[in-house]
Amino acid sequence: MAQPQPLSWQQELSEAAERWLVAIAATAELQALRQVEVESLGKKGEITGLTRRLATLPNEDKRAYGAAVGELKTRIEQAISTQRTTLEDLVITQELADTSFDVTLPPAPGRPGHVHPLSQVQADVERVFETMGFHVLDCPEVESEFDNFEALNIPGWHPAREMQDTFWLQAPEGQGRQLLRTHTSAGQVRAMHQFAPPFRAIFPGKVYRYEATDASHEHTFHQVEGLMIDRHVSVGHLLDSMRTLLSAILRRDVQVRLRPGYFPFVEPGFELDISCQVCAGAGCSVCKQSGWLELLPCGLVHPQVLRMGGLDPNEWQGWAFGLGLSRLVMMRFGVPDVRLLLSGDARFLGQF
């Protein structure tokens, strides 16, 4: 009886190819495919074993065997890759077919946005001043040390600098020191150079102070500066403009008081306080229990500042004010903490 011939390596490789290609095509899940991959191409897999056998073959067979086993490996790799794509597509199709998720459902209605309370009050302030003939200027937030301090009669040695803790910026060599403006007053001398007198302008915007925050202090807040330059101006003009403004913005009668105040760029200088609108004068955390809120420093422009702006103080006079816009917003809406304004908290902002 004839003995069965042992398989030649050619037969063995083609038998292995057939077996693995069938096994790959038969997988129905990615997990099973991964298993087949390990058993065929993994470190201890059959195909890897067949590749290693090369070393044991007689020299004359090595070249042909190497080529054949390499081709086998490539076929298996390609088959696995094709099957993987098929199975992944199947998963997606199954997810889409899942009837518990309705892909035709329209999206939830979006909530319409609205104007930020700071911007609402700023727009009101601008409107009031525009009716009184004021320009509205947009001045830079990154300022020179000159415009923010020196032009306003606050030289480097002046103690007033310490009242405005400053964020200094790194400026290129030789360009002078730069900072984030600590007050909108930095626009005063700019405006004097920009307009021929007489003129009136307000410049609203963000200002920055490097200081500890609490219910009434924030490192970033808003001010509106006002400046009127004419031949004859008086504290009477100033007070009347302020009264017009505050009654228009707060939409009610507010009590105001004027106290002497010191600012190097005005002479005389004043503090205009209004009765606290959060506690109606009873005392709360916003007004530090005093019943009054410091709202508006103001005064007649110092002759030295006029000179810095290229104006002759014998010919021109001016008044200026620096309105705390953030505080005014707090007064208008009864906001107890200034930090809420720029918090970006939708629960807070949704109320306006």
Ligand code: DAH
């Ligand atoms: N710039 C000052 C500050 O932020 C406020 C100020 C005071 C502005 C008096 C003025 C003024 O225009 O006249 O502290």
